[in-house]
Amino acid sequence: MPLINRLAIVGVGLIGGSLARILREKNEVGEVVGIGRGKDNLERAVELGVIDRYCHDPREGVAGADMVFLATPVCTIADLVGEIAPALAPGCVVTDGGSVKGEIVSACEPLMPAGRHFIGGHPIAGTEKSGVEASFAELYQGRRCIITPTERSDRGALETVVRMWELTGSEVVLMDVAKHDRVVAAISHLPHMVAYSLVNAVGEYDGCDENILKYSAGGFRDFTRIASSDPVMWRDIALMNRGSVLEMMDFFAGYYAELRELVAQGDGEALERFFARSKQYRDGLVAGTRS
């Protein structure tokens, strides 16, 4: 018997499509219903065998589902949950893949009717591609998936969501909502803020008589790749995880100011220590890489 009888996925792209693929491959889902606006993408998803059928109306799409997965932009999730809530079947579990959890979980939990459950989730996986064509069953293999239950979470619903992500090959980690938002602010949101600032600074530096970006080599391009990320998505993340992003931005600014002072003072010993500490953390990271 499959874990899920009917899975409704809102947003059948890389994230939603890959989840459907692996669950189907393992025969752990009876039927998959895709929900979205774009007809072409949904028809392609049917052709590819990622979903069985689709519809554009979220309420209609979630009817009779025992699991609903929301893979839409972070700023849309709470509204979407409000819209589908009245149409959810008894016992239905709703979960999401948004990279911010505090605002989403606190908004969505109270929207759930009795006997329906919201559990926040965040699979830490992705590629630079998007759309259902880019989805593949192995996307989550060996990656971490953070699940953020609260005191209000239904134990059975939580277990089902954990089991679903374990089936994808993910390493599931349960984490407090606030801690999740700090962790991702540190390892993902902060680096994006830094990269965006860096590229703007170098791109607009006016101390030479020409744009100096043209002298950049491979190192600069690698370092700044994340500054090519979608501005709208990052606007939403910065707004929705504002508190943690600000906390981490200020925390970074302290280290940066310290380094600036060491450079200004020409303190070679302290500079070497500063760089060596960083190298140690970074090398430890690589040593700890899981394939």
Added chain:
Amino acid sequence: MPLINRLAIVGVGLIGGSLARILREKNEVGEVVGIGRGKDNLERAVELGVIDRYCHDPREGVAGADMVFLATPVCTIADLVGEIAPALAPGCVVTDGGSVKGEIVSACEPLMPAGRHFIGGHPIAGTEKSGVEASFAELYQGRRCIITPTERSDRGALETVVRMWELTGSEVVLMDVAKHDRVVAAISHLPHMVAYSLVNAVGEYDGCDENILKYSAGGFRDFTRIASSDPVMWRDIALMNRGSVLEMMDFFAGYYAELRELVAQGDGEALERFFARSKQYRDGLVAGTRS
């Protein structure tokens, strides 16, 4: 007739070895003498055919050379030039590959005896490997090489250095010393300062009850790769290019502070514009990539 009769290379590693390889391949050098401390590396360089012979004493090694290439750490170059200056043959051209030019050029030019010439250079190339084993003839192909002549530079010496780098397949760019130091501060030194600060901040963040680096995924690792660079080398670069590094660090700090305020104010429109501007610069960079 080859461009160079006898080339003396101090520091036969990736940078020095690759220069020797391409000049030999093109029959543009008569004899290559390697100079360094490590016997094993130099013997390996002979075995690999990168150099013809070697010696440990720089003065002995440069005798009779018409071109000397210094591929040692930036902080050693001025002392080295002081040491070899009395042993240089008439007409000899000395050049280097250091990534900082102001301090090096201003220190080395006055050290040259009459009829011997120093020309500063900086081939923008490299890999994560080092040592003569890692050297290869194509390292400089399609890369930029910045040459920084001054008013005192001998025109013939400059032409020879330019020609040598053109033979490697590099695109040679002549640049004012101060401009060079600003350009590399922006596209290379600043990103390193930012990456080192970021990894230290995230590595030492104490707002969760555990080290959060372990949650980092591929994106963080890619972004912070340069924080694994050699602390001693970067200490020297920060010290030697202090003025430009500080200028660029402060310039970046202005953009970062601006972004921090946009996040604090929750100004979605301005955030999207900030990110979109950055994405535009970054995407333009990739579109302009030379293969």
